[in-house]
Amino acid sequence: MRRPYIPAFVFGILALIGLTIAPYMALMYAGIEKDMGFAQKIFYYHVPSAFMMYAGFSICFISSILYLYKRDKKYDIWAFCGAEVGLLFCTLVLLTGPIWAKPIWGAWWVWDAQLTLHLVLWLIYVAYMMLHSYSEDSLQSAKFRAVLSIIGFLDMPLIHYATKLWRTHHPEVIRGENFGLPLDMKIAFYFCVVTFLMLFLALLFKRVSLEKARDELESIKADIRDRQTILGQVGSE
Amino acid sequence: MSLFISQTLAILEKDLRTEWRTKERLSAMAFFAFLVVLIFNFVFKPGSPIMQSAAPGIFWIATTFAGLMGLGRAFAIEKQNDCLLGLRLTPADPGAIFLGKMLGNVAAMLLLEALILPILVIFLDIEIVGVLPRLCIPIILGTLGFASVGTLFAAMSMNTRLQEALLPILTLPVLVPALLAAVEAFHGILAGDTLSEVASWLQLGGAFAGLFCAACLLLFEFVLED
16 A cells, blocks of 8 residues: 655645635735736736746756666656646746736737746757657656756756847846835735745645656556466466 | 777768768758758748848758758668667767767768858848858857757657657757857848957857757767667
8 A cells, every 4th residue: 555645735735725815915915016007916926936947947957967877766757747847837937927918018928038938948848748758768768858857957047148138128027026025015925935835846746656656556567467477387387 | 088089080980981972961951951041032022131131040940950850860870770789889988979970960060051151142142251251150159059969869869759850849949049149140240240249149159069068978878878
């Protein structure tokens, strides 16, 4: 019997509580921003999503290095799950961004540095997932994904620098807004960050336990096959 | 160290010699790149100023796409008769195999670019004679960056079910900063900018090429082993 996976459960409950209160904190508790109005509310979900995206990709990067160094399957599992959960939050960033951009910038999509960076990162990690799906050998796939994740992570500052240089005129709203927040907005914002962190951890631990169970199942299946062939050989003799 | 260099040169020589004898890869790449440039003439209004300002983009699209095709071939020929296994069995350092392969690709790409530039001049009516020496710097940096990441990913994609089809999916997103740097620097120089005016783009291109040449050199070992 597998013991129930406690971290996923605990973080899951905390995330559930947080996510029930988060809309109230974002929509009611925090005041309306005077320049951007109601559209600014999306930031309480957008920015924490971006933080969790970086957390996921960082876990993927570190685990990938450890995997190539130690060759332990568990690091590959952490890397894959980190990338997957990171990709989920990256998708959320890309979906919530345009909701804000339409009323403020007047267009769903603007080739702003930040947006372009996230889009390119999204593409890199989708490629990471495709590398997983289209590999024939699971051991080789693990190594290839580790290599891609290291290359992709090293590329991140370069993409950031390149897109900034490319689109120098983009407004620094995002960062400027974060620093000079009034107290109520700050509380709501940090509440959402913690909630998203709980959600991130719940998903990550759940995903890791699922992947470990799958791995265990594979080894049990292989074991049964081996026994059957031995039994078959004994029977024919 | 001298052993590493001689191993690298041996791999490079092998690749160049096979290419010289068949001329398959380069002719296919060159023809494909030519077609890409030609297609762009149908997409835009011929002779319009848009075409001239799009020239750096057209140049890099043609070289990147043709280059991706060539990279795929570079490892496809190694798969025939299990040549890659033979390469792995040699006492050569994996880094030397990578560097030899990469330099072979760089050579093919530079030759290809030397062929596309005149075509661009003829079709798009751009003026490059005066700026040609300056223009070489972003082209070389871009080619180095492209070849480093491309060679590593080509070796990876050959071992997947999609084979060469996965190569552009892996390479293009990672290549974004290198392509941006190459196109913007090309654009600037064509418009008459001095090297110091496009310095930040050249630095970015150089950083990309340097970082990924080193990273791919170290990581190739893991891609090669079974």
